[in-house]
Every structure is written in structure tokens, then in C-alpha cells.
Amino acid sequence: MPNKVRQMLLMDDHVCPWWLCFTFDNPLRRLIHNPEKMLRDWIAPGQTVIDVGCGMGYFTLPMARLVGATGHVIAVDLQAQMLDRLQRRAERAGLQARIQPHRCQPNTLALSEPADFILTFWMVHEVPNQAAFLQEVRNLLKPTAPYLLVEPKLHVAAADFRKTVETAQAVGLRPIAQPKVGLSRAVLVEPAM
Numbered sequence: 001m002p003n004k005v006r007q008m009l010l011m012d013d014h015v016c017p018w019w020l021c022f023t024f025d026n027p028l029r030r031l032i033h034n035p036e037k038m039l040r041d042w043i044a045p046g047q048t049v050i051d052v053g054c055g056m057g058y059f060t061l062p063m064a065r066l067v068g069a070t071g072h073v074i075a076v077d078l079q080a081q082m083l084d085r086l087q088r089r090a091e092r093a094g095l096q097a098r099i100q101p102h103r104c105q106p107n108t109l110a111l112s113e114p115a116d117f118i119l120t121f122w123m124v125h126e127v128p129n130q131a132a133f134l135q136e137v138r139n140l141l142k143p144t145a146p147y148l149l150v151e152p153k154l155h156v157a158a159a160d161f162r163k164t165v166e167t168a169q170a171v172g173l174r175p176i177a178q179p180k181v182g183l184s185r186a187v188l189v190e191p192a193m
């Protein structure tokens with residue numbers, strides 16, 4: 001395939017192209033992934049939470065409802081097309097005031113605001129340097145703030161997920177639960193003291 005066409009289809013070998021998001025970001029997905037049910041134990045009104053690799057906002061919008069009018073969600077993605085669609089959805093839902101879209105760089109999140117909760121849903125396998133990425137996530141968490149890391153079973157074998165969890169532990173993140181998430185491997189971690 002010529003390079004230019006390849007670049008149009010895939011930003012690089014790892015990153016999910018924006019148009020492919022339509023295949024899994026749709027109303028039927030709620031049958032498998034119910035965001036409110038999945039996240040309500042870890043997100044409370046007034047909090048600052050981060051959805052890293054937010055895509056078109058499947059989780060961002062429910063997170064904005066959970067933090068309420070006094071909280072906010074930082075929605076981070078590499079791709080402008082994802083953030084554009086997220087913003088349109090947020091406007092339609094009347095939630096734009098609670099959502100701060102943030103376009104990051106491939107090698108850094110470029111964020112400094114401490115978070116009460118962080119989500120990475122089906123994105124860490126797209127990150128080439130997981131140790132550096134997880135260290136950045138670790139640095140953004142408040143002392144007892146949870147981070148939910150969810151990976152797709154289809155793309156991430158059990159052994160690879162174990163390596164990711166080991167990498168998380170190596171940068172100072174302690175596993176505290178293994179929530180059940182449809183079609184996924186998941187771990188909840190928090191900063192180790």
C-alpha cells in the first residue's frame with residue numbers, strides 16, 4: 001500500500017483511526033459497556049477526572065454527568081477528529097461546560113492538573129512507550145485516586161496485559177481490584193505509598 005494512503009488510513013501502526021471508532025462507539029455498546037454502572041463507584045460530584053484516549057467520548061459524556069455541574073472532565077486524545085466529534089456530542093448533550101478537550105502529543109500527555117480519577121479504555125496497547133505513559137498517569141493522580149486501565153481482549157493477550165500491569169507496578173501503581181468488564185481485561189490501581 002502506498003505510504004500516503006497508509007497514513008490516511010492509520011495515523012501510525014498503533015493508533016486506532018478515527019473512522020474505525022464508529023464501529024464500536026454506538027448505542028448497542030451499552031449492552032456490554034454501561035459507563036454509569038461501570039464508573040459510578042469511583043467518580044463523585046465536584047471531581048476532576050481524566051479520560052485519556054477518549055475517542056469520540058463514549059465514556060467522557062457519562063463521566064461529565066457523574067462529576068456534575070461543579071466538576072470537570074479532561075478529555076485527552078491524539079487525534080483532532082476524535083476531539084471534534086466529542087465536542088459536537090458534548091454540545092448536543094448540554095455538557096460542554098464540564099468537558100475540557102485536550103489534544104496531547106504522541107510522547108506526552110502535556111497535562112499537570114491533579115486528578116481524582118483517570119480512565120484509559122482500550123488505549124494503552126496503542127502507546128509505544130507504556131512505562132513513560134504510565135509514569136505520566138501516575139504523576140497526575142492525587143495520593144489515593146484510582147486509575148482504571150481497561151484493554152480489549154481481542155488485541156491484548158493475557159500475557160501482554162500482565163506485562164502492562166507489571167509496568168504499572170514498576171512506576172508506583174498498586175493493583176487494588178480486577179473489575180469485570182465485557183470483552184476486556186481490566187485492573188484498578190492507585191498510587192503506591
Ligand SMILES: C[S@@+](CC[C@H](N)C(=O)[O-])C[C@H]1O[C@@H](n2cnc3c(N)ncnc32)[C@H](O)[C@@H]1O
Nearest residue numbers: 016053054055058077078079082121122123126
Ligand atoms: C480504540 S480507541 C478507544 C476510544 C474510547 N476510549 C472508547 O472506549 O470508546 C483509542 C483512542 O486512544 C487514542 N490514543 C492512542 N494513543 C494515544 C496517546 N498516546 N495519547 C492519547 N490518546 C491516544 C486514539 O486516538 C483513540 O481515540
